[in-house]
Amino acid sequence: MPTRVPEKPGDRVDSRAAARSSAPFPFILLTATAIACLLGAFWDGWWWVALLLCVATAFQGVLDRSRRSRSLSVQQTDHDMLVDLSQAARDAAPMLGGIVAAPSRDDPGQVLRFARDALAMLSDERDTLRKVLDSVGEPILVTDPRGAVRLWNHAAETFLGRGSVRLVGRTIDELFTSADLVALHARASRGEPAHATVRLARATGARSYEVTATPVEWSLSRADPGDSVDPSASAAVVTLRDITELASASQVQTDFVANASHELRTPLSSIRGAVETLIDDSDDPVLRGRLHRMIATNVGRLEELIRDLLDLSRLDAPDADRDRSPVPIATLVNALATDFLPACERRSLELRFDIDPRLRSIIADSRLIDLILRNLIENAVKYANEGTTIRVVAEAVHAQGGESAPWDARLTVIDRGPGIPLAAQPRIFERFYQADPSRSGGTTSRGTGLGLAIVKNAVDALGGSIRLESVWMQGTTMIVDLPACVPAPTRRPADPAENAGHAA
Secondary structure, three states, rough: OOOOOOOOOOOOOOOHHHOOOOOOOOHHHHHHHHHHHHHHHHHHHHHHHHHHHHHHHHHHHHHHHHHHHHHHHHHHHHHHHHHHHHHHHHHHHHHHHOOHHHHHHOHHHHHHHHHHHHHHHHHHHHHHHHEEEEEEOOOOOEEEEOOEEHHHHHHHHHOOOHHHHHHHOOHHHHHHOOOOHHHHHHHOOOOOOEEEEEEEOOOOOEEEEEEEEEEEEHHHHHOOOOOOOOOOOOOOEEEEEEOOEEEEEEEEHHHHHHHHHHHHHHHHHHHHHHEEEEEEEEOOHHHHHHEEEEEEEHHHHHHHHHHHHHHHHHHHHOOOOOOOEEEEEHHEEEEHHHHHHHHHHHHHOOOEEOOOOOOEEEEEEHHHHHHHHHHHHHHHHHHHOOEEEEEEEEEEOOOOOOOOOOOEEEEEEEEEOOOHHHHHHHHHOOOOOOOOOOHOOOOOOOOOHHHHHHHHHHHOOOOOEEEEEEEEEOOEEEEEEEEEEEEEOOOOOOOHHEEEEEOO
């Protein structure tokens, strides 16, 4: 608390001395009154004149005393204000870090200059605080002990859709309809830090916010006059951080772990049951053969799941190295045709490759290109109707740029299966998501639900895009566009033997 400086003996003005040293009654009135009294002693008519002059003299004296009293009061008030202001300035100087020198208590001009400089510095500090708050992209609101908003940033104005005029003095329960958020602020007003995740309705839909309410000290002297403020109430700083995407990613991770655990548990349970039956020394050769096939099938499912999980793990690694080297299309096509030949023969499918003569190679990570085509073809083989043709089209697409600029590559896989229902299409690239199992064309093969998710991640890693076109009961077309990965085609035609292949 500021301490008052003891006054010097000459600081305060003595009103009685000032009164004694003030001007006497007007000399003319006194002289006239004396003359009138002398004349009244000889002539009776002058007594009335003397009486009137006496009244006028007395009235003038009263007026003079009133003026002197007011003048002394004003002088005393000014003197007291100067002493108080001087002392306040000297007390504030250390808190201002020496930026503004403490004034002399005997120099009114120096005191006023100090007050002006201090106000200017405080104004600059407030502007700096405003800029700092506005630089934060998350809404921040500061409320007084009444719960009224006193300070905020630009993000809060945008969030609430209110300008500064419509924010000042508003209480938290007037600005928010969420009971959870109002309760958090109420806890902070009682001096208890509060933190929770709150769902708030927005124009684009409900979103999740991490709300933190922190109590802070607030001087009661800053309250508006006439306000009844609870002395135990605290001011509060309320911050809101949008964690919708973070919560969604966390939920995806949780679902992924749960789905992976389920997918691993299912074949393991089948294998365990078959092994326990075999341990009982069943002599039925038919049963033993069926159990052997069951074990082999589920081991294959485990291998496929582990392979897909490893592929996804490598694709998700932020520091994964991406090799960009020419991938010969002819070599890739021949390898895919050979690998899928047995599966196509089992379902009487024809796998046909249509390769653009201008597309001799793709400059990209060969492993990612193989993942994309292998998973798309595997999906098509699994769901295509028996006896139909699966087409794989690879073409060079001219991109914007000069004649020597790289072209884009477009990879398309077309099957004639039952198609993907329209309602399932937005989720088809999610991990472990599987559309209606009945669309598998009667095959007993059940996938992991990771194939298209792997394709999507691989395409994203190459900076490309993927889209699908599917009509129910007519088939599905998957289209992958990879930018600037094809060397500018030359005029020399490619060898036809390198441009086409098929597996039937």
